[in-house]
Amino acid sequence: MKPTLNAMPKPAALASPIVELRQYTLKPGRRETLIEIFDTEFIESQEDAGMTIIGQFRDLDRPDMFVWMRGFDSMDARKDALGAFYDGPVWAAHRDAANATMIDSDDVLLLRPAWPDAGFDLSGPRRPTAPKGTSDRNWLPGLVEISIHHLRPGTGADFAGRFRAEMVVRIAQNGARLLGAFLTEPTANTFPRLPVRAGENVFVAVTAFHNADASHRLAVSPAWRALGQSMQAVSTKPAETLRLVPTARSLLR
Template sequence: MPTTPSLPDCSIVELRQYTLHPGQREVLIDLFDREFLETQEREGMRVIGQFRDLDRPDLFVWLRGFAGMAARKQALEAFYGGPVWAAHRDAANATMVDSDNVLLLQPAWPGAADGLPVDRAAPGASGAAPGLLDATVFHLREPATPALLDYCRERMGPTLRAGGARHTAWYASDASPNTFPRLPVREGEHVLLGLALFDGTNALDAFAQSGAWQREVAQGLAPWLSRAPEAHRLQPTARSALHA
């Protein structure tokens, strides 16, 4: 039987953003939290967290990890070729306008994501788990350089933590060919994904209003960016393993 990788063992991570039909996000969340967590993990992947985007009412965002590309192929073949997906795919797909907005990522450096909490509520939980995840996609001119990653470790992460983030994690683009083309990924893009877990919206708002990011990070970061960052305020679902 496949082994579910721990978060530190997830050398490949997908950031998946699903655009849904109006009014269908709660339908998908109920189905996802009930049917698609333990069943995916039994096939050898890790569902890191799933979220409501507070600023985009028809967006469902989730993170999924694998021990490597070979393990990813095997796990996806098993799950999407198995009975659970067959039983529920029509209901899931009916909620979606687009499910192809997917970034294939790797930890930006060894240990860059090891500290994230992964504590999932039992089946049947409803509502929202505590905390708010600030997930920002930084679009880069080129693959993340050692100088950028040093800046991330020495300036970006410490600024977030000093501003109230309980945990931070960093992922960079992985250029491996997609060996499961049934599920497309965005290719040829260079990004850095920053995750910062705050206690809630008030804590994130206080950090934003402090101006610390603009004063201490933004100007130094700008030369690496190809366009404006893409920011998401993500509320964990009731059974998201990643929450405050």
């Protein structure tokens, strides 16, 4: 299925109850090939199967990484939607070309909103077209940063509450936008054909910046560093930070 001009996303509430954060390790030099296949063939076809394609990104620091997110209404809806897509004609037609770009596609976190309104608001963006064969490498949509905090068991709710109370305001004061905040979804994987990372207990924050300089200014500010260090006390290892540039057809930017 080809892209539709200004295709409307699903309502925001449908994008957020269950979210997959997927990080793919690709063969050297193959990222642009996968992005073209994905943005041309795998957006509308997945959404037709019952999911929301939230965002897809180039990793600024890892040239052979492709990062993307998709959302589902529930874990049961996830099972049905994934079955419909991966048993359907579009995946059958393009899976060999897509898989040929990949080394690993099993780095997947299954997430839920960290508080009631912490999910992604996709009610406003329109998805532009990207004609097949047209590169979007000169697209300048700003920077999306994903921070992954690995937490001790039983600390997720408290960590999310403190982040909401103390760090969200710092993000806004620095001209950035918190796009979403998530905790691990504890329900067992309902579609075992696609593995997810088991035994994880994470808090994930997704933030939009105008550019990399804005992200750096926040990261080095004394107040932000002090808050981060104090919150590290309940973490099992240092937080991961993904600095991402959305592709031209990403709703999240």
